[in-house]
Amino acid sequence: MEITIANLSEDDRRKLEFIQQKTDRDFQSSISAAIDTYYQKLNAEPDPLARLKNSPLIGSFQGDPNLSEQSEKIFHSLINNEK
Numbered sequence: 048m049e050i051t052i053a054n055l056s057e058d059d060r061r062k063l064e065f066i067q068q069k070t071d072r073d074f075q076s077s078i079s080a081a082i083d084t085y086y087q088k089l090n091a092e093p094d095p096l097a098r099l100k101n102s103p104l105i106g107s108f109q110g111d112p113n114l115s116e117q118s119e120k121i122f123h124s125l126i127n128n129e130k
Contacts, residue, residue, distance in 0.1 A: 066077050
């Protein structure tokens with residue numbers, strides 16, 4: 048598939064020129080590298096539930112395993128015990 052980019056906004060043109068100056072790449076390699084980077088980022092992201100399950104947040108708290116289901120009941124029992 049061959050794609051020709053006819054028009055870039057002035058802002059995108061400035062960004063591309065900046066990238067080319069900083070990386071010493073031509074137009075084609077700059078665009079290819081940007082596409083490759085974006086593709087790798089999107090391809091590497093697992094679904095949100097998998098990310099949550101693999102995060103350090105899971106299993107980092109100690110407490111009642113039914114806390115989310117019984118939070119109101121537990122809260123009231125804690126308040127009544129303090130009095």
